[in-house]
Amino acid sequence: MTDTILALDGVSKTFKSKPAVTDLSLEVRRGQITGFLGPNGAGKTTSLRMSLGILAPDSGQVSLFGGPPRASALDRVGFLPEERGIYRKMKVIDVIVFFARLKGVDTATARQRGLVMLDEFGLADVADAKVKTLSKGMAQKIQIIATLVHEPEFIILDEPFSGLDPVNQSALEQVVRKQAQAGRTILFSTHVMEHAERLCDKIVLIAKGRKAFDGTVSEALARVPRRVLLETADCADLGSILSGLGSVRRESEDGRDIQVVELAAGADAQDVLKALVAKDVKLTRFEPVRAQLHDAFVQLVGSPAETPAQSETV
Amino acid sequence: MRAIYLIARREFLSYVATWGFWLSLLSVPMFMALGFGLPMLIESSQPTRYYVLVDETGGRLEAAVYDQIDRSREEEVERRRDVATQMLGDNPQFQAALESSIQLEDDRYVRIDAGTTDLEALRPYLTGASELDTQDGAQPLFAAIYLSEPAPGDVRIDYWSNNLTDSGLRSQIRNALRDQMQLQRLVEAGVDPALIAEADNLAPTVRELNPERSADAAEVTEGDRLPIFVGVATAFGLWIVIFSVVNMLLSAMIEEKGNKVLEMMLASARHHEILVGKLLGVAAVSATLLVFWGGLASMAGLGAQQVMSAADIPAADILAALFSPGLILPAIGYFIIGYLMYGALFLAIGSLCETIQDAQSLMSPMMLVMMVPLFLVMMAIDAPDSPIVTVASWVPLWTPFIMLVRLPQDIGLVDIVGTTMTMIAMAFAVIWGAGVLFRMGALNQANQDTVRGWFKLGGKKKAAN
Numbered sequence: 007m008t009d010t011i012l013a014l015d016g017v018s019k020t021f022k023s024k025p026a027v028t029d030l031s032l033e034v035r036r037g038q039i040t041g042f043l044g045p046n047g048a049g050k051t052t053s054l055r056m057s058l059g060i061l062a063p064d065s066g067q068v069s070l071f072g073g074p075p076r077a078s079a080l081d082r083v084g085f086l087p088e089e090r091g092i093y094r095k096m097k098v099i100d101v102i103v104f105f106a107r108l109k110g111v112d113t114a115t116a117r118q119r120g121l122v123m124l125d126e127f128g129l130a131d132v133a134d135a136k137v138k139t140l141s142k143g144m145a146q147k148i149q150i151i152a153t154l155v156h157e158p159e160f161i162i163l164d165e166p167f168s169g170l171d172p173v174n175q176s177a178l179e180q181v182v183r184k185q186a187q188a189g190r191t192i193l194f195s196t197h198v199m200e201h202a203e204r205l206c207d208k209i210v211l212i213a214k215g216r217k218a219f220d221g222t223v224s225e226a227l228a229r230v231p232r233r234v235l236l237e238t239a240d241c242a243d244l245g246s247i248l249s250g251l252g253s254v255r256r257e258s259e260d261g262r263d264i265q266v267v268e269l270a271a272g273a274d275a276q277d278v279l280k281a282l283v284a285k286d287v288k289l290t291r292f293e294p295v296r297a298q299l300h301d302a303f304v305q306l307v308g309s310p311a312e313t314p315a316q317s318e319t320v
Numbered sequence: 321m322r323a324i325y326l327i328a329r330r331e332f333l334s335y336v337a338t339w340g341f342w343l344s345l346l347s348v349p350m351f352m353a354l355g356f357g358l359p360m361l362i363e364s365s366q367p368t369r370y371y372v373l374v375d376e377t378g379g380r381l382e383a384a385v386y387d388q389i390d391r392s393r394e395e396e397v398e399r400r401r402d403v404a405t406q407m408l409g410d411n412p413q414f415q416a417a418l419e420s421s422i423q424l425e426d427d428r429y430v431r432i433d434a435g436t437t438d439l440e441a442l443r444p445y446l447t448g449a450s451e452l453d454t455q456d457g458a459q460p461l462f463a464a465i466y467l468s469e470p471a472p473g474d475v476r477i478d479y480w481s482n483n484l485t486d487s488g489l490r491s492q493i494r495n496a497l498r499d500q501m502q503l504q505r506l507v508e509a510g511v512d513p514a515l516i517a518e519a520d521n522l523a524p525t526v527r528e529l530n531p532e533r534s535a536d537a538a539e540v541t542e543g544d545r546l547p548i549f550v551g552v553a554t555a556f557g558l559w560i561v562i563f564s565v566v567n568m569l570l571s572a573m574i575e576e577k578g579n580k581v582l583e584m585m586l587a588s589a590r591h592h593e594i595l596v597g598k599l600l601g602v603a604a605v606s607a608t609l610l611v612f613w614g615g616l617a618s619m620a621g622l623g624a625q626q627v628m629s630a631a632d633i634p635a636a637d638i639l640a641a642l643f644s645p646g647l648i649l650p651a652i653g654y655f656i657i658g659y660l661m662y663g664a665l666f667l668a669i670g671s672l673c674e675t676i677q678d679a680q681s682l683m684s685p686m687m688l689v690m691m692v693p694l695f696l697v698m699m700a701i702d703a704p705d706s707p708i709v710t711v712a713s714w715v716p717l718w719t720p721f722i723m724l725v726r727l728p729q730d731i732g733l734v735d736i737v738g739t740t741m742t743m744i745a746m747a748f749a750v751i752w753g754a755g756v757l758f759r760m761g762a763l764n765q766a767n768q769d770t771v772r773g774w775f776k777l778g779g780k781k782k783a784a785n
Contacts, residue, residue, distance in 0.1 A: 060586045085587035091580030108588040
């Protein structure tokens with residue numbers, strides 16, 4: 007059994023002479039949660055569609071479960087697209103059974119699993135309701151169940167958190183963790199870094215169709231300069247004191263004068279504190295800043311990612 | 321195959337669950353019942369019209385009118401008897417039933433004695449202010465007719481009535497008097513009345529003969545013409561079924577695209593499987609309709625044929641011609657290929673559109689294409705060998721309709737095989753092209769503007785050339 011579930015090798019795709027994805031290579035390994043990150047229009051959805059064979063790449067190779075993305079391979083994949091929708095006039099349980107049967111599950115098993123999952127999602131009482139009678143949030147949960155009901159080895163979620171309220175975002179994070187604990191491989195795209203930071207073993211950053219980073223979250227965070235925020239009672243210039251530990255610049259925060267130390271390689275916040283205490287600097291604030299994936303994203307891609315609050319408006 | 325089956329099954333069940341399907345299913349038997357019953361209902365629901373006729377010549381014109389009306393009635397009854405004998409044979413039971421059921425339209429005008437012939441006294445009955453006592457209860461007077469002859473040969477009819485649209489009685493009286501006046505004039509000129517009657521009945525006997533048959537079987541009968549009429553009816557039926565079905569496909573496709581289900585489907589099935597599944601699902605819906613309708617018609621037709629055969633009635637042969645494989649098999653073949661061509665095209669159009677409004681701009685040229693065969697079918701009835709009809713039958717999108725009318729008319733084998741092969745090739749090309757469009761449309765990589773752009777690009781290229 008191969009450890010590589012999905013491999014893109016030098017894949018490119020162009021629409022109307024505009025490159026959407028250029029020379030993209032990545033690997034998704036068995037049992038990992040991989041985040042596929044990038045701003046809107048970066049080429050994430052196109053890459054995922056090529057991964058499933060929904061779109062054919064102009065060049066490069068796609069390998070799903072060790073071969074081209076054929077129907078037999080697709081049966082082992084659960085895909086939740088970014089544009090979500092299900093048959094509104096069908097009953098909830100019938101929709102779930104239909105998608106499970108498309109993936110090769112027999113009707114009785116599909117029905118049994120569907121009812122169990124509806125119960126887990128707190129939707130047992132709507133099993134026989136028409137989808138059109140459900141709220142948008144409930145309909146999204148039904149679609150997630152339809153994506154997972156055939157117990158796929160590999161789950162691909164395209165912007166799964168968009169359109170969900172914070173409570174449901176948190177619930178979906180739990181679902182992702184539970185699926186991962188059950189040994190499933192997960193690849194999800196998002197432009198909201200916080201989800202990726204909490205969930206992912208590995209991230210792939212993409213911008214303007216090109217890969218910008220491929221590695222673990224901590225490797226990405228290591229690319230971000232570590233910083234310490236300082237305030238002093240007398241606004242003394244600390245540049246000369248800390249010159250061996252990193253660069254110091256002044257910034258204004260809520261009308262107050264603060265100094266930001268970007269630590270040099272090998273230096274850490276404790277060294278800064280020791281140096282300042284040794285010089286009897288009257289500190290009113292000493293705040294080592296924890297690096298975040300958002301900062302790594304800005305560092306690697308050169309443009310800001312969105313916050314969850316911003317993403318809600320998308 | 322699994323995906324195609326499941327998609328087709330889902331499509332079929334989703335249509336069958338709609339009110340529209342059941343209404344469509346029951347519409348044909350309902351319309352058949354209405355088609356037979358409505359004329360009889362209208363006929364029986366016509367009110368009896370009571371009228372007063374006053375002959376100011378002392379009864380001479382009145383006698384002439386009623387003589388003529390009685391003669392016309394006898395002639396009409398005789399004509400109907402002849403038609404029935406031709407259709408049903410000389411069966412005494414049927415003849416007796418016919419005799420008792422003959423009801424002529426003019427029988428609803430009933431002369432009544434109002435107790436007065438004075439117009440002023442009759443006026444309240446004519447305007448509806450008063451009513452007369454009749455066998456149907458109190459009724460207004462429909463008309464008061466005054467016949468006079470102020471000068472020899474100058475016959476006048478004064479026709480008083482509030483009803484301006486029902487002209488049956490007025491025509492009946494006028495025609496009767498006209499015939500009487502013409503006869504009287506000829507008699508006055510010295511022509512023997514017997515000779516006039518004989519001259520009225522003179523007409524040539526026409527024998528229509530088919531040169532491809534031996535002399536003893538050459539005469540062309542109504543049964544020979546029947547396949548042509550059946551072909552025309554089948555062509556129209558085919559057009560209506562295809563048109564209804566492709567519209568179902570189009571609206572379902574637009575709804576599905578609006579619901580954004582397609583991308584999830586594409587992760588489970590390939591675009592051609594979705595396309596074919598949908599086509600088959602809707603084909604199963606239309607097959608269900610056709611089998612039900614056809615089954616009803618066959619049961620009624622075959623039942624009637626058995627009864628007629630047992631009674632040795634000639635119409636049984638006509639019914640047998642209706643159910644001949646020579647008509648039914650080509651109709652099935654043309655339906656399948658025509659449905660696949662138009663169905664794939666409409667699915668592709670649906671995949672490019674978000675709403676029905678979007679679809680309308682792309683539908684207009686398609687509707688024009690679909691309307692043309694209706695006119696050509698009418699033309700093909702009289703002139704199956706017309707160059708326009710012949711050329712049009714080679715246009716694959718029109719072949720299914722026009723060839724159904726041309727087939728019973730002894731056309732060449734080259735035409736049959738050639739048009740069919742061209743149509744099949746076109747069907748494959750259309751399905752392939754529709755698949756490409758469907759794939760692009762399903763993922764929003766193309767829309768109706770894209771199609772317009774292709775046409776504009778084509779126009780520009782032509783202009784550049």
